[in-house]
Amino acid sequence: METEALTPAATDSLLAQINAELAAGTFDSSDSQLLQRLVAALADHRGMVRFGFVEAFGKIGSPIVPFLLESLANHPNPVVRRSCGKSLAKIGDPQAVPILIQALLYDSDTVARSSAAGALAKMGPEAVRALLDVLAGDYPETAKGHASWAIAFIGPSARDSLYGAIDSDSADVRTAVVGAIANLVQAEADDCAARTLRDRALKFLLAALTDSSEQVRAEAATALGNLGHRLAVTQLINLLADDSSEVRKVTALALGKIGDVAAIAPLQEKISTSTQSESQVFAVAITQIDRKNSDFSGTVDDY
Numbered sequence: 229m230e231t232e233a234l235t236p237a238a239t240d241s242l243l244a245q246i247n248a249e250l251a252a253g254t255f256d257s258s259d260s261q262l263l264q265r266l267v268a269a270l271a272d273h274r275g276m277v278r279f280g281f282v283e284a285f286g287k288i289g290s291p292i293v294p295f296l297l298e299s300l301a302n303h304p305n306p307v308v309r310r311s312c313g314k315s316l317a318k319i320g321d322p323q324a325v326p327i328l329i330q331a332l333l334y335d336s337d338t339v340a341r342s343s344a345a346g347a348l349a350k351m352g353p354e355a356v357r358a359l360l361d362v363l364a365g366d367y368p369e370t371a372k373g374h375a376s377w378a379i380a381f382i383g384p385s386a387r388d389s390l391y392g393a394i395d396s397d398s399a400d401v402r403t404a405v406v407g408a409i410a411n412l413v414q415a416e417a418d419d420c421a422a423r424t425l426r427d428r429a430l431k432f433l434l435a436a437l438t439d440s441s442e443q444v445r446a447e448a449a450t451a452l453g454n455l456g457h458r459l460a461v462t463q464l465i466n467l468l469a470d471d472s473s474e475v476r477k478v479t480a481l482a483l484g485k486i487g488d489v490a491a492i493a494p495l496q497e498k499i500s501t502s503t504q505s506e507s508q509v510f511a512v513a514i515t516q517i518d519r520k521n522s523d524f525s526g527t528v529d530d531y
Contacts (some may be wrong), residue, residue, distance in 0.1 A: 234265075239272050243280050250287050257291035267295045270311040278311045286318030293319060297327045300344070306337035313343025322354035329358050332378075333371050345374035349381040356382060356389035364398040376404040380411050387412060387425070394432065399441035406436050406444060410451035430457060437463050442472040449475065453482025461488045468498055476502075477509045484513030487520030 234242065246266065249255040256262065266285070270278055285292050293316065300312035313331065316324045324347065331344035348355045355378065362375040379386065390405050390412075413429045436448035437460075449467060452460040464486075467479040476498075483491040495514050499507045 233271065234269060236272065236274070236277075239269050239277060242266070242269060243277065243284065246284050247280075250284060255288065257288055260295075263288075263292050263295045266292065267299050267308075267312070270299070270308045270315075271305050273307075278307070282311055282315045282318060285315040289319055290321050290323075293321045293324055297324055300331055300340075301327050306335075306340050309335060309337060309340040310343045313340060313347045317343070317347035317350045320350045320352070322351050325351055325355050325358055328355075329362065332374050333362065333367060341371075341374055345378045348375075349378040352382060352385045353389045356386045356393075360389075360393050360396070360401050360404070363400040363404050364396065372400055376400075376407065379404050380408045382408070383415070384412060391432070399439075399443055402436070402439060402441065402444045403447045406433065406447045406451060409433065410455065413451075413455055430455075430459075433457075434460055434463060437467055442470070442475050445470065445472070446475045446478045449479045449482045453478075453485040456486055458486055458488055461486060461490055465491055465494045468494055473503070473506060477506055480506075480510045480513040484516030487517050489517060489521055492517055 242265065246255065266281060266288075269281055272278055272281075285296065296312045296315050296319075300309050300316070303309055303312070309331070313328070316328065328344045328348050328351070332341050332348065335341050335344065348359060359375040359379050363372050363379075379390070386408065390408050393401055393405050396402055396405075409429045409432055413426050413433075430452075433448050433451055433455075436444055437452075439445050439448070445467065449464060452464065461483065464479050464483050468476055468483075470476050470479065480495060480498075483495065492514055495510045495517075499510045502510065
């Protein structure tokens with residue numbers, strides 16, 4: 229059933245009414261016609277008004293999810309579909325995962341697909357399996373990019389699901405898992421429990437340096453460089469002899485970020501035997517290491 233479009237004044241009045249009822253605890257979440265009108269109000273052309281409804285939907289929660297999903301799947305206005313994704317992200321109800329996956333894969337609007345990915349990142353471990361299936365499937369790279377991003381930002385609740393996928397036959401899946409686990413390392417608090425989790429993650433990242441896929445090896449090298457993991461230096465130096473030029477270059481940059489002087493001699497040796505593009509990267513890495521060691525007066529935290 230289509231809902232008649234509201235005038236801006238009527239939309240403002242509706243939003244004020246709903247916010248007042250939510251504040252007073254009198255909002256009737258069983259009124260399906262009202263919930264449908266609220267979702268229809270997302271067609272308003274004013275961004276701040278749509279934002280107001282999205283915030284209100286976060287407070288309403290699960291009762292409005294079916295109406296948001298219907299509009300996300302079928303509404304002709306991409307602005308409404310985008311706002312539905314943002315609303316579902318606020319609510320975080322896992323029942324939305326299948327429709328969000330469909331939007332991520334097939335919505336004709338780029339921003340709506342991004343909104344769906346953002347919502348999936350808020351769904352916790354319930355979304356991980358579906359996102360990994362996207363990465364393992366025959367889907368466009370843009371969809372896989374959105375899925376990889378969503379997995380990376382789901383957070384610690386996805387840890388077990390991620391480790392369960394490390395033996396996937398899909399290099400895209402393993403690459404996403406490496407990136408997501410690296411994000412978890414960066415997010416962990418510095419306490420004993422977190423250190424145990426971090427140590428496990430770092431061992432996984434080190435093992436990924438020997439993965440059969442060059443994209444996984446490159447992702448692992450980049451992650452270890454971003455983390456400044458000095459205990460990875462020896463393995464990264466060995467990776468400078470990788471068969472893949474791309475892996476060799478990202479490894480050099482990782483060594484540059486870590487800043488250990490032990491990498492200077494191997495990098496210098498590679499300069500004389502590599503292509504011009506690789507030699508330039510190796511030279512940049514050496515400069516980074518020199519700068520870190522001349523400017524840095526503190527101590528480095530070896531994980």
